[in-house]
Amino acid sequence: MIRALFGVRARHRWVHLVIGGALLMPYFLVGMVIVGACRSNGGSVDSLPLALITLAVSLPFPAISALVPIARPLLVFGVRALCGVDPAALTDRPARTWDARLRAAAWYTLHVAVGGILSGMSLALPPFTAFLIVLPFFPGLRHTVYSASGPLATPWGIALAPFAAVAMLLALAACSAAAGALLARLAPVLLGPTPADKLAAAELRAAELAVRNRLARELHDSVGHALSAVTLQAGAARRVLDADPGFVREALGAIEETARRTVDELDAVLGLLRQDDGDLTTPDLGALEDLLSRTGVKVTYSLDGDPARVPELVSRETYRIVQEGLSNASRHGTGPAVTLRVAIGGGELEMVMENPLGAAAPVVRPGGGRGLRGIAERAALLGGSAVAGPEAGVWRLSARLPLGGAR
Known part of the structure; x- marks a missing residue:
């Protein structure tokens, strides 16, 4: 008392x-x-x-x-x-x-x-x-x-x-x-x-979660792809180190260029974390051929339509989807070739990537699977869809993105 x-x-x-x-x-x-x-x-x-x-x-x-x-x-x-x-x-x-x-x-x-x-x-x-x-x-x-x-x-x-x-x-x-x-x-x-305050707080948490998910996707796709490409190039160079010095020099050059580009992309993501810039600068369809040339696997690429008709947001997200697909192909695929087809028309962009499946089941990493989930999230945020899975002896990744439906 x-x-x-x-x-x-x-x-x-x-x-x-x-x-x-x-x-x-x-x-x-x-x-x-x-x-x-x-x-x-x-x-x-x-x-x-x-x-x-x-x-x-x-x-x-x-x-x-x-x-x-x-x-x-x-x-x-x-x-x-x-x-x-x-x-x-x-x-x-x-x-x-x-x-x-x-x-x-x-x-x-x-x-x-x-x-x-x-x-x-x-x-x-x-x-x-x-x-x-x-x-x-x-x-x-x-x-x-x-x-x-x-x-x-x-x-x-x-x-x-x-x-x-x-x-x-x-x-x-x-x-x-x-x-x-x-x-x-x-x-x-x-x-x-009040109920209005609770709704505003929920919207703020949702916005913060969306930003965190976006950063996670960007880091996973850019840095994850770069590490996969570097690992592939380094492994190939190690196997032919004595037999083909010329190839080793090319592989080291590709590793250097991939690391330099990845550092630039990582700086952009960290800049968004520091809130230096409200937007995140990401490569788009114009940089797709350069990506294919340094990915470490042979890619047969075909483009149908005018990339200039593709909105900037759809173009950037398509680049990231292709980047993650190439990372999966380099880690889990077999054979020398990957086929990539991009078609623009009818108010949408269609992307199809195929690579041969290996005889053994791919190794599942603890905590893996974020890449495919990120691809599905990117497509859903644009109002489209993405599907990935084995089909007739190949791994097939397909995405349909509307050109005017980005949310």
Whole structure:
């Protein structure tokens, strides 16, 4: 009970209530002016009923001032710092809807009203209780009490005055703890996320997840393809190191060029991570022949249609799909040839890649399979489709991408 009345949390909540009382003062002064103007004899607030009337008159003003969107983050900051409320139950986003604004206004009005009453009690009771505690020990004070009327104007009243003072202080602490607990309970209701806030947070998480997936696809396709090509070229060079030095020089040159291009693409992806640039520069269909020439496998390539008709986004994603298909062909295929056909027409781009299947089942790497999933995601985001799998002794990858349906 002592911790509940005088512990750290109780003291912090009392400070929060006193701050509410301080925030009430400008509005209370306006209420005093209004009440004084309505009274026939004017004057100041000189009685408890009149003070409560002035408080009621002044409360609409904090409610109106808390309707601004930026008020909610400021109120949440105070609650998180002093009220002991779970931060996850509150939202510090500006109140954009009227539902959120009205909730913030209700909270602010309640805070200043309860805080104003408790601040008045905190200012009035301690001096009075100090008077009661020292009353039995000073004859002059006792003479003053005896000359008045009331419960204290008796010997028993003066003797029990210190105990009454302690009871008043405990009652003040109990009122402060109860008021702080009430505000802490209502804070998640009035300052928590509204349905619109939850929807906005879900959309933000979805957007962040989409960016992460995009970065994962770019890193997997660019760096993964480069490593596959480098591994293939290095393995071929090692096998003919003594027999064909010319081929080894060509393989080393291809490895160098692949690594240089991959570093450039990796810099572009890291630039997006650093938010240096909102867009990610990616090779497109114009760079496809260069990709095929340094992939490390023989590719028979045919293009039907005008690449200039292909939108930039579709062109870039087609490049990445082909890149991942070549990586799979170099890792899992057999035989010297890969066939790639790209056809543009009828409002869509069709890409078909085939390579012979090996006699043994491909080795499944732990955590593998992201490449084909990334291809399907790229096609789906463009409003198209992609299918990959064995068919008649070959591995066949096909994708259909609409030229005008990119989402």
